């Protein structure tokens with residue numbers, strides 16, 4: 344049985360999305376900027392996709408939603424262009440973000456530090472999130488932007504974006520959220536949450552890879568990252584990727600339709616899997632409370648079992664998962680998020696991320712429970728470092 348449980352990395356394109364995209368590869372393929380019929384023929388589909396995007400996040404007509412090549416571009420665009428607009432050409436010099444952002448935010452912030460920008464990386468608590476109130480003491484009159492992810496890609500932990508957006512609004516500071524792991528997984532209602540910029544990525548909710556978007560509230564001015572061609576009203580140049588725009592619109596419509604019902608179905612499977620692993624294995628714990636986690640994600644730490652080794656054992660059982668930790672040459676890097684929440688270095692090497700989707704079946708969950716527990720037993724039997732630790736009083740290793 345093949346089981347794909349790495350949906351936080353990327354998802355399968357929903358067959359209905361593929362079907363919607365196909366006509367725009369070889370039937371309606373004109374350049375949308377062309378004035379002739381072959382170009383204008385794609386306009387209704389582009390308009391429909393844009394409307395699907397607006398509806399899915401409850402954006403208002405005054406807002407902009409600009410298609411990009413990916414969320415990495417969207418994140419780079421906001422950070423670098425706020426730097427140009429508010430720091431190079433303004434009186435600000437400071438950006439606030441968190442320690443556990445995606446590399447497309449963290450690496451861009453480190454680049455900006457090399458250009459002289461002051462960047463504050465907010466620490467996370469033992470749940471892996473930043474509490475909203477801590478933001479207040481780090482915002483200064485020189486702060487140009489606060490950038491905090493809506494949900495973390497490794498833990499699934501959901502950040503208090505509504506509260507943080509309110510603080511930024513009160514202080515007159517621009518607020519960006521990388522919502523890649525939230526859109527299509529949990530409700531995102533921008534009439535109810537104040538953000539100035541929001542990054543999205545289609546391949547996280549069963550759309551194609553290579554298309555993302557940036558939401559801009561009230562069409563806020565933002566220097567383009569890409570110039571030339573005046574596409575998207577001059578906000579982002581480059582010939583529109585019509586099939587992928589159509590795909591993103593269809594995917595976000597499907598992902599957000601009856602989202603509460605979809606969340607409940609995915610959460611039930613995730614919780615059954617998590618409960619079984621915690622019940623059947625000793626010296627394991629999962630990161631973060633389920634109540635404050637995206638419904639599809641488990642980050643489980645298995646004492647005495649190297650994450651990469653577990654990954655390959657699962658791979659041999661035809662199960663696709665991830666560790667979240669990057670391997671560098673023969674030295675494995677510890678999971679940075681687990682280090683950030685306070686796990687010791689040994690434990691931070693043992694994280695396995697399991698991320699389900701609406702296509703995950705009960706039979707697949709049963710197969711993963713059986714395969715996962717067998718793999719742990721096999722690897723612990725040959726582990727030189729695993730010494731059965733005394734279970735915490737009252738039984739299993741506590742949830743972190």
Ligand SMILES: Cc1ncc(COP(=O)(O)O)c(CNc2co[nH]c2=O)c1O
Nearest residue numbers: 351352413414415445496521523524544
């Ligand atoms: C929070 C977050 N932001 C940005 C990105 C980048 O999006 P893209 O540029 O459209 O691909 C990712 C991809 N996250 C992951 C990619 O692989 N494993 C992951 O967790 C992400 O999880």
